[in-house]
Amino acid sequence: MKKIESISIQQLDNRQFVQNRLKSDILLSANLGFDDTLFKHPSRMDAFAAIFCVSGKAEVQVNLKKYTLESGTMALHVPENIIQINSCENLIIYPFIISSAFIQKLHIETKDLINLYMAAKTVPVFSLQYADIHILEKYYYLMESILQSETGYKDNMTIGLTTSFLYKVYDILVRKLKEKEYVRKVPERCETVFEDFIKELNLFHGTEHSLSFFARRLNFTPNYLSSRVKEYSGRTATEWIEESVILEAKTMLKHTDLTIQEIAYKLNFPTQTFFGKYFKRITGLSPKQYRTS
Structure with missing residues (x-):
């Protein structure tokens, strides 16, 4: 596949x-x-x-x-x-x-x-x-x-x-x-920012990795976007972005026959090495280690 x-x-x-x-x-x-x-x-x-x-x-x-x-x-x-x-x-x-x-x-x-x-x-x-x-x-x-x-x-x-x-x-x-003691009150002023951010994030399926990219598309500063998203969801915008990228990467590593280099390019990383460092920083494993685990 x-x-x-x-x-x-x-x-x-x-x-x-x-x-x-x-x-x-x-x-x-x-x-x-x-x-x-x-x-x-x-x-x-x-x-x-x-x-x-x-x-x-x-x-x-x-x-x-x-x-x-x-x-x-x-x-x-x-x-x-x-x-x-x-x-x-x-x-x-x-x-x-x-x-x-x-x-x-x-x-x-x-x-x-x-x-x-x-x-x-x-x-x-x-x-x-x-x-x-x-x-x-x-x-x-x-x-x-x-x-x-x-x-x-x-x-x-x-x-x-x-x-x-x-x-x-x-x-x-x-x-x-x-x-589960999960529900908490969140400020209403952050609703629109979070909704627009999630819509943008879902458009790219892990192919954009930077907070500044999404901030530019939404006409916000990176600090403003991240703080409003965290205020609403309890997680920073960067954490949401990283989760999206890693989910795509893990799925392709486990469920496709694409090479690691092909996956890196599909996810818009400049090199396989850059992708590997990004993946290991977040997961603690290299892409190869995750694929064979």
């Missing part, structure tokens, strides 16, 4: 991955047997997805971290995540897949959307209480009914219900994160 696969909603629709759809914006099914040929290799999907597991089991990787998806758990996907399914056994799921374009139509406050994004990155797979399962199933079946209906108000009804569904998922995540 020469690169990380990119999977679109249209590709899933063409493979009849789901039973119900709204144009190319929403795909949804209830009690779907999972096609284990999907996501066999590290892949990205340009969509938000909430996948509720009814039965069976799957071993998955999200950004190279391992998780188990089984009955009573939910997996969340945000567009820049790299996902892979290592094994799958009799998996039955309720997938709810929402395009990035449709997310922009929802009535969700910016701060809540950012917090949902950060929560989904922190806890991509989590267990559900019985009461939450009961409510989420109602959302799935109600959305299914709307998508199958002939009403002329389908778009508006879908926007409203999807907004409500995501707030419910966010509510569950907030409780989960409180259990």
